[in-house]
Amino acid sequence: xxxxxxFNDVSLLLAVIATILLTTSELxxxxxxxxxLLIEKGRLRIIALIVGVLFLSTVTIRIYQIFITx
Numbered sequence: 001x002x003x004x005x006x007f008n009d010v011s012l013l014l015a016v017i018a019t020i021l022l023t024t025s026e027l028x029x030x031x032x033x034x035x036x037l038l039i040e041k042g043r044l045r046i047i048a049l050i051v052g053v054l055f056l057s058t059v060t061i062r063i064y065q066i067f068i069t070x
Contacts (some may be wrong), residue, residue, distance in 0.1 A: 007062065015055045017036040017051050022045075022048040022052065024044065024048075
C-alpha cells in the first residue's frame, strides 16, 4: 500500500502552512485584546520558521534528486 501523499504534495502543504503561520504571526497585534484567545506571538513565529525550514529542506532534497538523475 502506497502513502497517499507524494513528496511534492508534502512540500506544497508545508509551503502553504508556513505562509499562513508567518502571515498570522505578523498580523497579530499585542494591543488587540478583544478576544479571550491568547496566542503567544513568539511561539507562533518560531513554529512558522520551523515549518519554513522544513519546506526549504524538501526543496533542497528535490533539487538534489533532480541533479542525481541528470
